[in-house]
Amino acid sequence: MEPLLTTTDRRRVVVESHLGGGEHRTLADDVLDGLTRPFKELPPKHFYDAHGAALFDRICEQPEYYPTRAERAILATRSDQIVAATGAAELVELGSGTAAKTRLLLAAMHRAGTLERYVPIDVTESMVRASADELIEEFDGLRVHGIVGDFERHLDRVPLPVPGRPRIVAFLGGTIGNFPPGSRRRFLRSLERLLGEDGYLLLGTDLVKDVAVLEAAYDDAAGVTAAFNRNVLTVVNRELDANFVPESFDHVAFFDRDREWIEMRLRAQRPQRVHVGALDLRLTFAAGEELRTExxxxxxxxxxxxxxxxxxxxxxxQVVDPDGLFALNLAQRRG
Structure with a gap:
């Protein structure tokens, strides 16, 4: 049986939800905008319904997919050093998920005697609540202020830093790479409010490396990434009454040497007509036409x-794993 939280424990957890009907509208807007362009595309945030999140967990277990293992290896060996350098009393995490890797940082803060508060931000309320309950059991005195929301839209809901109590704002997993350069810099600028005067940004970034290693990580032999990629069409079907046939699209992943990024696409196997009922939108795909998804x-x-x-x-x-695959970057506001 699960241990019951006492009244005192519950006072240590606050979870605020800022999601509503707007999430459906966001998908609709993205479909209307992205699929009516000359080169069709959808943002990768729509991969992550419950099934997509489960598929991504399986991707992280594939031998070809190194980022999760490499980042965890850095945190396992360098968390104490990071905490010592920052003196952090609290940790804010964007896209917290199950907080699996974050526990290493929280444990280091607990060992240093500085740990006060953890602020996870994620779109899945059940995940935020479950990890909060686990963490307050694991770390005496820890307070959790969970934010159920989209870290691109709800940063203004994050509590401001307390002067004299430095915080780390963690954005792990290489997710920053999903932003095009201009959007990436705008997003980084939006984090200034969260850092305060003495806070630090801890940013996970995948590194440029051998093309074969990069492309294999996004096209595993077991086909899990291919299923993950096609799942975005299932999401559109379910949420917007569309009639995509996901199996009629091939998974494509390649490294663009000029832009130094991986692109994932879905390629139509044959000419197709698709109706998105909720938008009364009719789309056509030529044989071989591609839709960029990430x-x-x-x-x-x-x-x-x-x-x-x-x-x-x-x-x-900047701390790099022993194989030179992935980096954690520690940054501060200028001045």
Missing amino acids: ISAKFTRERIAGDLAAAGMVLRD
Whole structure:
């Protein structure tokens, strides 16, 4: 039987939900905008319904997919050093999920005697509540202020930092690479309010490397990433009354050497007509026509330092895993 939380424990957890009917509207807007362009595309955030999230967990277990293992290896060996350098009393995490890797940072803060509060932000309320209940059992005195929302839309709901209590704002997993360069820099600038005067940004970035290694990570032999990619069409079918046939699209993943990013696409196997009922939108796909579903930028130290500088931040340190695959970057506001 699950342990029951006492009244005292419950006072240590606050969860605010800021999601409503607008999420359906966001998908509709993205479909109307992205699928009526000359080159069709959809943003990758729509991958992650319950089935998509489960598929992504399976992707992380595939031998070809190194980012999760590499980032966790860095946190396992360097969390104490990161906490010592920042003196952080609280941790804000964008896209927190199950907080699996974050526990390593929280444990280091607990060992240092500085841990006060964890602020997870995620779109899945059940996940935020479950991880909050687990963490307050694991770490004595920890308070959790959960935000159920989209980290692109609800950053203004995050509590402001307390002067004299530095915080780490963690954006892990290489998710920053899903933003095109201009949007990436705008998003980084939006984090300034969260950092306060003495806070730090901890940013996970995948690194430029051998093309074969990169492309295999997004096209595993078991076909899990292919199923994950097609699932976005299932989401549109369910939420917007569309009639895509996901199996009639091939999964495509390749490294764009000029832009230094991975692109994932869906390629129509034959000419197709699709109706999106909720929008009364009729679409046509020629045989071989492609729909872009994700970009995932890969970084050099110079690129991430430039992006941070454009957002008013300074790169203080970069830690790379032993195989040189992935980096954690520690940054502060300039000045």
